[in-house]
Amino acid sequence: MLDIQFIRKNAETVASKAQQKGYQVDIEQLLGFDEERKYLQAEVEDLRQKRNNLTKATKGQKPSEEQLTLGRQLRDEINNKQHRLEAVSKDFDRLLNDVPNIFADDVPIGDESASVEVTSYGDKPRGGQDHLDFMSERDWVDFERGAKVAGTKFYFLKGNGALLEEAIKQYVINFVINKGFTFLTVPHMVNLKTAVGAGFSPKSDKESNEYFIENEDLALIGTAEAPLTGYHANEILSEKQLPLFYVGHSPCYRREAGTYGKHTRGLFRVHQFNKVEMYAYTLPEQSQEVHEKIRSIEEEIWQSLNIPYRVINIASGDLGAPAFKKYDLEYWSKSDGVYRELTSCSNCTDFQARNLNIRVKRADGRLDMVHTLNGTASALSRSLIAIIEHYQTDDGKLRVPEVLRPYLNNQDEL
RNA sequence: GGAGAGAUGCAAGAGUGGUUGAAUUGGCUCGUCUCGAAAACGAGUGUACGUAUCAAAUACGUACCGUGGGUUCAAAUCCCACUCUCUCCGCCA
Numbered sequence: 001m002l003d004i005q006f007i008r009k010n011a012e013t014v015a016s017k018a019q020q021k022g023y024q025v026d027i028e029q030l031l032g033f034d035e036e037r038k039y040l041q042a043e044v045e046d047l048r049q050k051r052n053n054l055t056k057a058t059k060g061q062k063p064s065e066e067q068l069t070l071g072r073q074l075r076d077e078i079n080n081k082q083h084r085l086e087a088v089s090k091d092f093d094r095l096l097n098d099v100p101n102i103f104a105d106d107v108p109i110g111d112e113s114a115s116v117e118v119t120s121y122g123d124k125p126r127g128g129q130d131h132l133d134f135m136s137e138r139d140w141v142d143f144e145r146g147a148k149v150a151g152t153k154f155y156f157l158k159g160n161g162a163l164l165e166e167a168i169k170q171y172v173i174n175f176v177i178n179k180g181f182t183f184l185t186v187p188h189m190v191n192l193k194t195a196v197g198a199g200f201s202p203k204s205d206k207e208s209n210e211y212f213i214e215n216e217d218l219a220l221i222g223t224a225e226a227p228l229t230g231y232h233a234n235e236i237l238s239e240k241q242l243p244l245f246y247v248g249h250s251p252c253y254r255r256e257a258g259t260y261g262k263h264t265r266g267l268f269r270v271h272q273f274n275k276v277e278m279y280a281y282t283l284p285e286q287s288q289e290v291h292e293k294i295r296s297i298e299e300e301i302w303q304s305l306n307i308p309y310r311v312i313n314i315a316s317g318d319l320g321a322p323a324f325k326k327y328d329l330e331y332w333s334k335s336d337g338v339y340r341e342l343t344s345c346s347n348c349t350d351f352q353a354r355n356l357n358i359r360v361k362r363a364d365g366r367l368d369m370v371h372t373l374n375g376t377a378s379a380l381s382r383s384l385i386a387i388i389e390h391y392q393t394d395d396g397k398l399r400v401p402e403v404l405r406p407y408l409n410n411q412d413e414l
Numbered sequence: 415g416g417a418g419a420g421a422u423g424c425a426a427g428a429g430u431g432g433u434u435g436a437a438u439u440g441g442c443u444c445g446u447c448u449c450g451a452a453a454a455c456g457a458g459u460g461u462a463c464g465u466a467u468c469a470a471a472u473a474c475g476u477a478c479c480g481u482g483g484g485u486u487c488a489a490a491u492c493c494c495a496c497u498c499u500c501u502c503c504g505c506c507a
């Protein structure tokens with residue numbers, strides 16, 4: 001969430017940025033609730049002060065009948081006002097939580113089509129076999145049996161398909177560790193407070209991409225970003241510790257309901273995939289620099305695998321609620337002749353941190369919200385697609401990218 | 415899943431209804447002493463919101479002793495539910 005004090009001072013900016021993100025929020029109504037809440041709170045506090053004074057006056061001795069009567073009167077008044085305060089606070093919180101993060105000045109304004117290419121790498125070759133055909137022919141992937149045991153868009157990776165995924169995973173984890181990130185495995189479920197705090201839709205939201213566990217306060221994670229955000233919840237970090245760099249590996253579970261019209265062939269959009277995710281906690285003044293660093297690590301990874309790509313600066317209308325700025329790295333699909341999303345990195349500034357109360361104590365003793373950032377190192381299923389499209393040989397083999405060979409018994413072909 | 419014990423500030427740990435935001439010890443910060451350090455001594459050491467006041471510093475008020483509710487004129491303290499931790503039993507990779 002945003003800081004209410006920030007909203008009070010920048011109401012117009014917040015309202016217009018929310019609109020440009022495509023969110024419907026009534027800032028005026030929010031500020032109205034804010035005023036009412038403050039007024040009621042002052043009244044309640046005033047009554048409590050009276051009650052406390054009365055209590056102090058009675059000290060060790062038994063209160064008089066008059067004091068008891070006054071006390072009862074105060075109790076009832078406090079309860080009464082308190083209930084009204086709670087009702088208003090609830091409305092206030094609901095609206096406040098609906099306000100999305102503002103976005104950076106250099107974010108293009110508009111819908112998806114307004115996103116701007118920042119840089120690109122490699123040529124745009126065409127041809128070769130589609131990843132699903134290539135993998136199915138070699139029995140590297142089995143969607144039919146995936147459907148048999150779970151449902152549509154579930155799959156088994158098999159033999160070299162599974163081994164190749166494992167190799168990419170190992171390579172990428174090591175790559176990121178060498179950049180100074182600490183490797184973590186994470187809980188594959190999080191409680192709703194964590195899920196919502198990280199910016200994932202609440203259970204009540206029918207559009208939610210999350211799987212919820214029946215009768216439990218738990219959701220399957222859609223990304224390791226959720227547990228990595230919650231990792232430092234309710235903590236006060238020291239200035240010296242920051243920035244903190246984590247890399248998590250986990251399966252990602254997504255309902256993907258209503259994704260009609262989106263590219264869903266093969267492994268591109270599935271209900272479960274593995275992902276290596278970078279995550280950073282930074283001082284406020286560091287986050288933009290760290291965002292560029294995370295983006296450059298993503299670029300280095302895909303350059304080292306020699307996959308052609310472009311990086312786009314995502315337009316306002318396509319940013320999620322928590323994101324201040326987001327880059328997507330899109331690989332060039334050799335078989336389809338289009339760019340498709342491969343990784344994504346976002347600077348969420350203090351939006352997630354405020355939800356989960358993650359602060360830093362500065363050298364002068366003041367407290368600030370930290371900034372949080374996330375970036376995909378490798379979504380394994382999509383990484384498989386990119387590599388299979390670009391490393392097919394004319395005689396129907398898969399040439400193993402050089403950097404992956406140490407993780408595949410030094411084979412040069414599969 | 416069953417039985418029991420517990421959750422208090424940075425940490426350990428006291429506190430079983432009323433000057434308790436909270437004893438004590440340790441840690442940490444600052445100061446005195448010292449050529450310097452140690453020791454000793456002295457002082458300080460939470461967060462949120464609101465008001466004074468536009469901001470900071472400060473002062474005052476309110477809230478916070480796992481979470482949520484309840485009893486009471488008054489709750490860290492009594493009652494209920496939940497969460498988590500530990501021990502034992504069962505089950506289990």
